[in-house]
Amino acid sequence: MHWGLDEIIVFFIVVAIFCVVLELAFRLGRHHRTHSNDSTRSHLTVLQTALLGLLALLLGFNFAMATSRFEARKTLIQDEVTVIGSTYLRAKLLPSDLRGKVTALLKDYVLARIEFMRAGTDEKLLKAASESSRTIEDQLWNLAAAAEAQGEATAAMNLVIQSLTDVYNVNEKRRAEQDNHVPATVINLLFVVAIGALGFIAYSYGLGHRRRHGSTAVFAILIAMVFTIILDLDQPRSGFIRVGEESMLRLQEDLNRMSSGNERPRPRKPRQERIAGNADNARSQICQVRSQTIACQSLSAG
Template sequence: MGLRLLALQAVVLLIIAAASEIAFRAGLSRRANTDEPSRGQITTIQAATLGLLGLMLGFSLSMAEGRYTTRKAVIIDEANAIGTTYLRAQFLPDEIRDQSRVLLRSYVDARREYQDAGGDEQRVYAATKRGTELQAQIWALATKVARESPSSESMKLYVTSLNEMIDLEAARFAAGHTRTPTTILVLLVLVAVIATGVTGFACGLTGHRALLAVHVVPALIGLACAIVIDLDHPKVGIIRADDAAMRRLQQSMANEAP
């Protein structure tokens, strides 16, 4: 896991927890000088901020979860497209077929390396570059055969699946780099700080440290914010889209290779 991401999540948790504790102590100090109408206003503000926080958390988690689901689906689609291309390569002339299938096996290795690279930018760049080079070589072989047999239906099927394979590589890259707007994340944390702060202040006015309201709820809110941030960083976060489909394809190809 990326240390910078972990540090960011820890800072968010600490800020939210600190807001609740500081506000609680402020409420204690103001308890004797706060009349009932003021307490009622604080309760109203507390309900409003918690309601707004609930809406924002739901919205942010929904966005992040949707992108996570998309990333998983794209990986499966990409593995299926590569597998289909590998099978349809049997339609090619013998020499081109063997070359293409070797290149496709290497391409799967490159895509697996892209996944395993995580947040290592040098490894990600190297794997992406290798994949692009292999795409060009595979496409060049397909172009050569297509020119020799332009009316071949089997060749058209092969080119279609190959084109889909290349498109899905780009789609996977885009899915992995789509982020929640920074403005939304900052606003989410700000509302969380205000909501937990108002709750802590309200508890302070009662003179009792309610464990659930002052500590447990802020911790849960902080964890929810941390999960949103984690889902927004698929290469270095704890929650990552599994590439089991690509691993199975790699193993299947390895077992079939001479």
């Protein structure tokens, strides 16, 4: 959302404003047509070219800013998935009582992250998911601190603590990146320059008493589309272009598979039975060799 509205609503509002500007500027140019001359038209052409160049520069600048922020959010999500998965694997090395608690909390943490991504723009759901993830972080750190206090800080526990630190750091970066948007001043400047460029185009058409409904309307719609896409890229939890949750869902499936797919090892036979079985196999192989030797000797004698 931007300005409290959905991107699709913003698109239609921007198109409507552009159309109004085009019509008003054309009528103003037609009204001033009798007082214009070649020098005035040449001056307007220079200004129109300069404004269109400035508009192109601002469109590219805003689009690059929005795209870089969108890619940064995607990268942080992937980094978060990686560190959570590493923490889970390292937690499997802990003692059984501590291992069960840590792995269960990590699975709950992944679920809280998925709920946060699915919350969209619902402030209540966002707040609940964020508080849930923070609570789980505190519980994980409390378990690590308790193990340290009880002298259970093994090498595996140290690895888990290091991974928990990475999870916390990536999560803080992600939260900061969620609030890192293209400055509103830059977007508003783009909107004003677009209005000015379209106004000069329509005004010059009015001076020449020539309407170009089709071309100017298409140009205005294209600018409105790019403007809306910039807003959409800048809003990660709304619109058509969002940071996907597929990687986090795959992580959840992997964690569930690892926690429920531990097969019990097949019971090994007693040592005496294994020795007896090996001896029987050896005797049978010796008998086969003797039989083949006797058969070969019989053929040779024949």
